[in-house]
Amino acid sequence: MGRIADCFARLNAEGRKAFVSYTMGGDPDYATSLEVIKGLPGAGVDIIELGLPFTDPMADGETIQLAGQRALAGGQTLKKTLQMVRDFRAGDDTTPIVMMGYYNPIYNHGVDAFLDDAKEAGIDGLIVVDLPPEEDDELCLPALAKGIDFIRLATPTTDDARLPKVLQNTSGFVYYVSITGITGAAAPQPSDVAPEVARIKAKTDLPVIVGFGIRTPEMAKGIAEIADGCVVGSAIVAEMANGKSRDAVLDFVRGLAEGAHSA
Template sequence: MSTATSVQIAESRVDARFAELKAQGRAGLVTFITAGDPDAETTYQILRALPEAGADLIEIGMPFSDPMADGPAIQASSQRALKNGISLAKTLEIVHRFRAEDSTTPVILMGYYNPIYHMGVEKFLRLARDAGVDGLIIVDLPPEEDRELCLPAIDAGLHWIRLATPTTDDKRLPKVLENTSGFLYYVSILGITGTRAAAAEEVGAAIERIKRHSDLPVAVGFGIRTPEHAAAIGKVADAAVVGSAIVERIAEALDENGKAGTGLVDSVTELIRDLRTGLDR
């Protein structure tokens, strides 16, 4: 079966990180947090703590009022962020601040097209590139809409990271892989984020099929909550993506007014260290 040709992005932190992980013989840990949850400063403090705690790549959610693919935990985090005045511009400012301290950890923005459309594609891509963003995952733009944002993003030097699901069959997969670079995000279950988990055996079989079409690294997400599950996924995938469990840990550390408690950052980093330990077993 033919292998899709990968899009090449110059001086890619994503490619460099996956090459490093492969050389070390270990699976990557991709962590997700929502920008501005519960506030911009706390997001920044979490961001700067994630790499040392064990995160290899960081996904940052762009808050949106109607996150249709996300489960209750991530929906709630988006609402908290919007309530506290976060915007796409402020999200990019947080990334820019983080990048001034960390020049190697890949940062991927994940979300929906609407906020980008309202900012303007050209302006967004310029600000994202200047801030040090490495790639985009935009869940509501299928390959048929690549002219909207995908192709301009690639021209701007950003990875376009696509989602594949258990229903992405061999006929559809080549189209999904078209213009995809950095890695492929395999959604291991059908439905919304954070609801249940897929068995490692099922995921392994899906990844084998994907690898017959592409040499891209495959990161697996949706439903990974424990070090044990991360370890199982890490044995069959190039990386494990954890989002809802982290966002829930943030929510648990908020005070009665929805503000960051004193131990919030430490609580999140403890979870990341546990996940990293699980992956390294």
């Protein structure tokens, strides 16, 4: 098993839900971003989602768009994001890292070269939001062949006819987008999310992790109670955008993780 499967096996054995955090690689600069990422496991993060900055992040709200712009302005690139993973792996060979982003930078790097570099750096999974299942030959299947999980998003508009296609080559976990819209746009309600999670879990043995709009420990607990875990991104990125210190950001993350783990 890879790191993601190992992580969920351990959490299941401990009777705990997963807490997944998102940060944008290179925001506000390489050194600060790396130091925050290094501190995430100690703050209770089970899986790290590392954002790959891109000029046209269509699925992201203003908070993450601005984070990407700051990272790009600071010189962050795909190669530097992979180096960030290598630097992290020098001290942590256990915590799963999922790179989340868009296909254009990967395509420009070259798919085969990217997958080789990602595997060597220590990337465990990919979330590429602008590649639908119909394009699995482009990146999904080659990634799976290299032992890199390809994590697919399901949304409130993914109906029963579409769901099998979405799940077809998904591995690692299923990321359920709790609201219709962009990241950080609204707060999810567990009563609305629960039947959707149950519908997905009836069709797959993969863990279902819920994200978008979770901002507080209470919300993290409420969502984790009805899923296999939760993701927080925009709220953490906003703390960094507000100039909070590394320790203050990690304290904020710790509270969210404790909320999810108390579910």
